[in-house]
Amino acid sequence: MKHVITLIPGDGIGPEITEAARRVLDASGVEIEWEVVEAGEAVIKEYGTPLPEPVLDSIRKNKVALKGPLTTPVGTGFRSVNVALRKALDLYANVRPAKTLPGVNSRYDNIDLIVVRENTEDLYAGVEHMVGEDAAESIKIITRRASERIVRFAFELAKNQNRRKVTAVHKANILKLSDGLFLECARKVAQEYPEIEFEDRIVDNMCMQLVQKPELYDVLVMPNLYGDILSDLCAGLVGGLGVAPGANIGDEAAVFEPVHGSAPKYAGQNKVNPLAIILSGVMMLEHLGEFEAAARVRQAVNEVLEEKKFVTYDLGGSAGTSEMADAIIRKMQ
CATH class of the missing domain: 3.40.718.10 (Isopropylmalate Dehydrogenase)
Incomplete structure (x- = not known):
């Protein structure tokens, strides 16, 4: 063909x-x-x-x-x-695998992660403006539709590639409405895939976990900004961009x-x-x-x-x- x-x-x-x-x-x-x-x-x-x-x-x-x-x-x-x-x-859906390659110098062995990043909203929607002369405001947009869509994409990817776990990454402990909505959507979609393990991690803790014990993780799904940052972190685990x-x-x-x-x-x-x-x-x-x-x-x-x-x-x-x-x-x- x-x-x-x-x-x-x-x-x-x-x-x-x-x-x-x-x-x-x-x-x-x-x-x-x-x-x-x-x-x-x-x-x-x-x-x-x-x-x-x-x-x-x-x-x-x-x-x-x-x-x-x-x-x-x-x-x-x-x-x-x-x-x-x-x-x-x-x-x-922004999909960035991070997989150990032979002969490529890295501090880690046997890394095999996939970062699934929501690609259309969050702070990257670019809705921002000045508030007077001395302050700037950016609006973080998280919607139910986009959140459910990206989490379902991550679970379908995990199912099709026979992967064991999906981890949702968020900051819902502080951003209780926006990231709270993303986490709510992730938990709801996860119920449709009982054969795949689901967990969630706060983004700062996730950074530490990936440096200390990346072998515990498989497919990571998250809003746009965290995905941009963590996908580069994961690239660093396997040799760089x-x-x-x-x-x-x-x-x-x-x-x-x-x-x-x-x-x-x-x-x-x-x-x-x-x-x-x-x-x-x-x-x-x-x-x-x-x-x-x-x-x-x-x-x-x-x-x-x-x-x-x-x-x-x-x-x-x-x-x-x-x-x-x-x-x-x-x-x-």
Whole structure:
């Protein structure tokens, strides 16, 4: 079966790492037709926006996209291009796995966590204003609909991946109405999945727990702000943002992307680690039902990491972006 997939190269290092991922995914045996569309700083002059409508139209049509990192330009109306993309397509679930990789230095072994972050509201709704000249107010929005939807997504993910537990993360001891509503919704949805263990943790305690005993946790679900923070913490448990894949998933579309930024100072140097976007591509293959191909790419990645002969500088090697991709491709042949 052929898949038509939107490809957004992105800014900075984006074009280099997306090309590396594209070649690896093409070598996986899956037939992919890439529809390349441009977004970010390079298109502002032509379209007057870093997120032109043809990009959104392409994703709506194809349902699936692989995206390089985008830079939010200073001095525009966009708080974040990524946030605007997620809102426009109602990509309400941000999914960030954190899994130990062979040959990648970390303080921990056998980490296997998934952070499920609500993607559309909370403080990231951006409802804020000045109160006089000396105070600023931001409004935290938590709704029953979005809370139930994200918690149900987390339980369905746990069920489909045969995972044992879902932990809801909150600050309901202090934010009794907003986080209290999220926790109430989580407890209600959990009753629909009696086969999966459910618990909740206060967010500050959760940070300590993840540092002390991450092996106790499995799938974590939380509102937007806590998800942004804890997903980076979890990435730190397995080697950092350079090995952290991600996905933004809605009912009608899904966009897969690395967690890290566009790193413009490294653009064009064939230097950066392409692993985060390659692993995001693996998540994309699984989303498409191409599980054998996904396993093939993952195995090839693990073999290259174990050998350490063709890895980038941050992983202890001297290979370039394209050379690391070449090594992964050779492992699949």
